[in-house]
Amino acid sequence: MYKRLILLIIGISIIFSGCSKKVEPIKRQTYALGTIIDFTLFEEDEDKANKAIDRAISRINEIEKNMSTNIGESEISSVNKYAGQRRVKVSDDTIYVIKRALEFGKISDGKFDVTILPLIKAWNIGTDKERIPPKEEIEYLIKNIDYKNVEVNDETNEVYLKSKEMGIDLGGIAKGYIGDEVRKIFKEDGIDSAVVSLGGNVTLVGKKIDSSDWKVGVQNPESPRGSHIGVIQAGETNIVTSGNYERYFEKDGKRYHHILDPESGYPAENGVISTTIITIDGVSADALSTSIYLLGLEEGMKLIESLSNVECIIVTEDRNVYSSSGIKGKFNLTDDNFKLGN
Numbered sequence: 001m002y003k004r005l006i007l008l009i010i011g012i013s014i015i016f017s018g019c020s021k022k023v024e025p026i027k028r029q030t031y032a033l034g035t036i037i038d039f040t041l042f043e044e045d046e047d048k049a050n051k052a053i054d055r056a057i058s059r060i061n062e063i064e065k066n067m068s069t070n071i072g073e074s075e076i077s078s079v080n081k082y083a084g085q086r087r088v089k090v091s092d093d094t095i096y097v098i099k100r101a102l103e104f105g106k107i108s109d110g111k112f113d114v115t116i117l118p119l120i121k122a123w124n125i126g127t128d129k130e131r132i133p134p135k136e137e138i139e140y141l142i143k144n145i146d147y148k149n150v151e152v153n154d155e156t157n158e159v160y161l162k163s164k165e166m167g168i169d170l171g172g173i174a175k176g177y178i179g180d181e182v183r184k185i186f187k188e189d190g191i192d193s194a195v196v197s198l199g200g201n202v203t204l205v206g207k208k209i210d211s212s213d214w215k216v217g218v219q220n221p222e223s224p225r226g227s228h229i230g231v232i233q234a235g236e237t238n239i240v241t242s243g244n245y246e247r248y249f250e251k252d253g254k255r256y257h258h259i260l261d262p263e264s265g266y267p268a269e270n271g272v273i274s275t276t277i278i279t280i281d282g283v284s285a286d287a288l289s290t291s292i293y294l295l296g297l298e299e300g301m302k303l304i305e306s307l308s309n310v311e312c313i314i315v316t317e318d319r320n321v322y323s324s325s326g327i328k329g330k331f332n333l334t335d336d337n338f339k340l341g342n
Contacts, residue, residue, distance in 0.1 A: 035199025117167030176286025
């Protein structure tokens with residue numbers, strides 16, 4: 001479960017409110033969890049900003065070391081290795097993220113399923129081994145995809161997968177957790193205005209230096225990276241987009257994208273091509289962007305409207321754009337090729 005990078009619209013320099021001095025953004029970059037992470041801090045004290053970024057990178061590396069399926073000795077890899085055999089003790093970070101993932105499995109009626117790893121490996125979308133698995137293989141794999149078969153012991157911090165054929169992947173939720181942890185560090189270190197882009201997840205810290213809201217562009221799902229269909233106006237929050245256009249391959253004229261439906265075993269085909277979630281909780285934004293995509297327009301929007309302080313923008317293949325009730329007035333559609341659906 002990967003997320004498309006969405007365009008963040010910020011000026012080269014931002015003016016302090018009531019001050020004539022320009023503050024040039026301090027920018028750094030790192031790589032973790034299979035994506036480039038960009039830091040943009042608006043802070044006069046460069047040393048202060050860089051120390052905060054150093055702390056953030058250290059924290060990101062710690063989380064990746066525990067949660068990446070690409071690291072053989074990670075906690076998640078150990079959980080998967082001993083699936084169906086024994087319980088594995090994990091850190092507070094990992095147990096928290098797994099528990100949150102199971103929560104979203106429940107509220108999405110299983111559409112967000114943290115045990116989807118075997119299916120991801122079978123398709124290998126985004127790698128040089130991508131393929132369409134045989135129908136028989138998919139039918140076999142989906143029998144072992146069920147978040148309800150993950151046991152978590154809060155007292156001992158142990159995780160157990162009931163079947164040897166199971167495997168956990170936190171790619172659809174871990175970046176949201178990282179965004180939350182980075183914001184926490186920046187707040188602790190006195191950083192009041194910053195933007196963190198984690199491969200499609202955008203974490204906004206505070207507001208712009210002039211105290212105005214940020215403006216974030218929602219990626220056009222039919223165009224190259226950097227073009228957008230509209231602009232969201234927001235303060236401190238997380239904005240996460242999932243779409244069918246970032247990781248995919250085509251065969252015989254048909255596109256196979258990376259957002260896999262755990263029930264069918266195939267890439268989702270429900271008329272949705274992009275979902276954007278806006279909420280202060282990064283974990284929720286991350287998990288819901290995939291959940292809503294898989295639930296589809298009607299059920300997805302119904303779920304969003306039932307949640308507090310969560311907003312959503314859904315783009316459908318007929319170029320209609322739907323927004324939840326709380327975001328109206330804060331989202332401006334700018335591309336004439338698309339139209340508002342509600």
